[in-house]
Amino acid sequence: MSIRDLIPWGQNNGNQAPSVFRDGERDPFLSLHREVNRLFDDAFRSFGSSLPSLSGFASFGGGWPSVEISDGEKEIKVTAEVPGLEEKDIEVLLNDGVLSLKGEKRSETEDKDKQFSERYYGRFERRIPVGYEVKEDEIEARFKNGVLTVTLPKTEKAQSQVKRIAIKS
Structure with missing residues (x-):
């Protein structure tokens, strides 16, 4: 086995265009795992905005x-x-x-077919x-x-x- 076999985007044998999705990304459990991670990231991102600050206006962080x-x-x-x-x-x-x-x-x-959204x-x-x-x-x-x-x-x-x-x- 060569190191090239370990790289997922290098396994298309040159005959076809590289796939946008890796094989494991169509797995519903992996999709659920990513969605839960995104929800936690969104929830905890707001904690940075509630911390006290020394200046009057700088008490907000990376919120939306x-x-x-x-x-x-x-x-x-x-x-x-x-x-x-x-x-x-x-x-x-x-x-x-x-x-x-x-x-x-x-x-x-x-859209129920939506696989990815930022x-x-x-x-x-x-x-x-x-x-x-x-x-x-x-x-x-x-x-x-x-x-x-x-x-x-x-x-x-x-x-x-x-x-x-x-x-x-």
């Missing part, structure tokens, strides 16, 4: 949806990418200084600590082309609390 936060002088802007969703699928809440983005992404089809489906919730007093009656949320943008205007008190510190050499 991906967010981008900008902290300007007069407002905080949170942008979340939520492709495949509509505005009716998303709920935006502000409670005790924490902005929550909640929703659910459903599969478009019930797409995310299911409920999601992202919690983002704001860290400033905001004008709650002026908060604005816009949704366009799968991107949710939430603008949180800071109060005058929050704007005046920022102090510039001179750097000495």
